[in-house]
Amino acid sequence: MEKxxxxxxxxxxxxxxxxxxxxxxxxxxxxxxxEPFLGGWPFLYWYLFMWVFxxxxxxxxxxxxxxxxxx
Amino acid sequence: MFSDIDYAIFxxxxxxxxVVSFLGARWRKADFSKISEWSIGGRKFGTxxxxxxxxxxxxxxxxxxSVPGGAYGMGGFILYSAVYGSISYPxxxxxxxRLYLIxxxxxxxxxxxxxxxxxxxxxxxxxxxxxxxxxMLPYIALQIVGxxxxxxxxxxxxxxxxxxxxxxxxxxxxxxxxxGPALGAIIKDVLLWGVIITITVVLFIQFSxxxxxxxxxxxxxxxxxxxxxxxxxxxxxxxGNGIAWLLFPNLLTGIFGSxxxxxxKKNSVFLPVYQVWMVILAIIGLIALSENLIPSKISSxxxxxxxxxxxxxxxxxxxxxxxxxxxxxPAAIQALSAANLxxxxxxxxxxxxxANERRQVLIGRIFVFVMxxxxxxxxxxxxxxGLIFYLLTMSYAWLLQTLPAIxxxxxxHKLDKYSVGAGWLVGVAFTTYGLFTVNxxxxxxxxxxxMYVGIAGLIFNLIVLFIVHAFVRLLKVxxxxxxxxxEFTDFDEAFAGVKEWRKDDFRAGKE
Numbered sequence: 001m002e003k004x005x006x007x008x009x010x011x012x013x014x015x016x017x018x019x020x021x022x023x024x025x026x027x028x029x030x031x032x033x034x035e036p037f038l039g040g041w042p043f044l045y046w047y048l049f050m051w052v053f054x055x056x057x058x059x060x061x062x063x064x065x066x067x068x069x070x071x
Numbered sequence: 072m073f074s075d076i077d078y079a080i081f082x083x084x085x086x087x088x089x090v091v092s093f094l095g096a097r098w099r100k101a102d103f104s105k106i107s108e109w110s111i112g113g114r115k116f117g118t119x120x121x122x123x124x125x126x127x128x129x130x131x132x133x134x135x136x137s138v139p140g141g142a143y144g145m146g147g148f149i150l151y152s153a154v155y156g157s158i159s160y161p162x163x164x165x166x167x168x169r170l171y172l173i174x175x176x177x178x179x180x181x182x183x184x185x186x187x188x189x190x191x192x193x194x195x196x197x198x199x200x201x202x203x204x205x206x207m208l209p210y211i212a213l214q215i216v217g218x219x220x221x222x223x224x225x226x227x228x229x230x231x232x233x234x235x236x237x238x239x240x241x242x243x244x245x246x247x248x249x250x251g252p253a254l255g256a257i258i259k260d261v262l263l264w265g266v267i268i269t270i271t272v273v274l275f276i277q278f279s280x281x282x283x284x285x286x287x288x289x290x291x292x293x294x295x296x297x298x299x300x301x302x303x304x305x306x307x308x309x310x311g312n313g314i315a316w317l318l319f320p321n322l323l324t325g326i327f328g329s330x331x332x333x334x335x336k337k338n339s340v341f342l343p344v345y346q347v348w349m350v351i352l353a354i355i356g357l358i359a360l361s362e363n364l365i366p367s368k369i370s371s372x373x374x375x376x377x378x379x380x381x382x383x384x385x386x387x388x389x390x391x392x393x394x395x396x397x398x399x400x401p402a403a404i405q406a407l408s409a410a411n412l413x414x415x416x417x418x419x420x421x422x423x424x425x426a427n428e429r430r431q432v433l434i435g436r437i438f439v440f441v442m443x444x445x446x447x448x449x450x451x452x453x454x455x456x457g458l459i460f461y462l463l464t465m466s467y468a469w470l471l472q473t474l475p476a477i478x479x480x481x482x483x484h485k486l487d488k489y490s491v492g493a494g495w496l497v498g499v500a501f502t503t504y505g506l507f508t509v510n511x512x513x514x515x516x517x518x519x520x521x522m523y524v525g526i527a528g529l530i531f532n533l534i535v536l537f538i539v540h541a542f543v544r545l546l547k548v549x550x551x552x553x554x555x556x557x558e559f560t561d562f563d564e565a566f567a568g569v570k571e572w573r574k575d576d577f578r579a580g581k582e
């Protein structure tokens with residue numbers, strides 16, 4: 001019944017929960033700054049904008065290489 | 072400022088969507104006298120349709136009216152909306168396949184169905200269903216209020232207009248079930264994508280990549296960061312909404328309506344791209360602030376006022392129509408999900424166990440109206456005339472209290488109904504009390520360092536849950552589950568060979 005090894009399960013939890021929760025939510029006091037600006041955008045805004053694209057990559061890695069699903 | 076032609080375009084677009092949605096009922100012929108067909112479209116939806124359906128659900132008056140309004144009123148704080156979206160999809164990926172697969176195996180179509188089976192407890196199912204229903208009300212209210220602000224921006228008589236709009240929504244929800252909104256959602260998404268991309272490109276050029284917006288805000292000393300005193304509020308709000316998001320009954324309906332678990336996984340990989348809007352919409356709200364575009368200072372007018380200031384009237388009315396359609400369709404889906412919950416988990420369970428399918432469908436149709444009318448309570452709260460994004464956060468605050476029953480119970484097989492029930496009671500009571508202490512004007516508690524009421528409630532919920540569970544185990548209280556631990560799986564293949572889901576399983580009264 002179990003399809004994933006313990007390590008894979010742990011990695012999945014990291015990629016889908018621990019990493020996004022930490023970097024996108026809990027680190028808010030650290031990313032809530034103006035500097036450095038990028039193209040006139042304060043750090044707060046471009047940092048979060050970037051994560052909109054980074055997280056789907058992690059999710060895809062889980063989809064393809066941990067769950068071994070085909071697109 | 073708007074010509075007759077503009078008004079004509081406005082009404083044609085809205086009318087067309089409704090007509091197409093009516094026709095949608097004929098699309099993929101189905102037997103609508105069956106409640107399962109009527110409410111989840113017979114589980115035939117593929118990736119594309121589910122994508123539109125879920126997108127249509129997520130990007131609503133909330134995104135277009137309340138997010139720019141929140142940026143206008145509270146600066147960077149509103150970025151919580153982009154943040155919770157970004158964490159909610161991976162969380163969905165982790166938990167939803169498991170929920171979908173067990174639901175498919177057991178023929179469940181609501182969260183309450185699952186809870187009833189998992190804890191062998193109709194009572195707990197009732198509590199969960201009621202929570203879902205109450206949580207829908209502020210959400211539907213948010214859509215109504217969103218439509219109201221668009222009409223205000225177009226100088227319409229407000230009350231008459233939005234009542235009519237919602238009667239239409241209710242009518243077509245009833246005729247078409249999920250199929251109508253699904254087809255309408257395609258129009259809505261095409262329209263909204265077109266509008267949002269145009270607006271973004273034009274404003275991006277106008278304000279040199281938005282850099283000048285921030286520079287000007289700095290010059291006039293307006294804050295666009297997260298206010299430091301609200302940091303705990305921001306974190307708890309973003310986190311709480313992110314994990315509560317999929318507990319929305321209408322989202323669960325979308326999940327249960329998927330073709331297979333892989334479809335859900337695929338959706339959670341590429342749906343987050345929609346989150347780009349949240350950041351852009353927040354910046355658009357900042358434009359209203361930096362250019363001082365709202366003489367009345369009503370924050371919810373931020374998006375309409377930016378449109379009025381930088382775009383020709385004909386485009387503005389198209390955008391307005393898109394926003395209204397974008398509020399109408401999800402409101403219909405939400406009301407439908409709630410009506411579904413009432414029929415399945417309350418009416419069938421407590422009032423008429425032997426109701427035939429025809430009667431169930433009738434009850435469902437009645438409750439669609441009841442829900443829309445009941446949501447008017449929240450239209451009257453201070454949040455509805457202030458920062459309307461708080462309405463949505465109230466929904467999530469209550470939904471968070473069902474997290475142990477629906478999510479935790481899939482992984483923690485020894486979890487019993489007594490501890491979940493007790494935790495729920497304390498969590499909901501605290502959340503409701505907390506909202507009363509701020510008069511339903513926000514969902515952050517000033518007396519708890521502005522912590523989000525839903526997370527505070529969940530903490531108490533879990534504490535009580537653990538304590539009661541310890542006693543249950545210590546006293547060896549007996550409890551059962553209708554689902555074996557081994558029946559839970561995260562993969563479609565594990566399902567192969569098992570009896571396929573059949574429509575007959577849904578026959579009324581069959582346990």
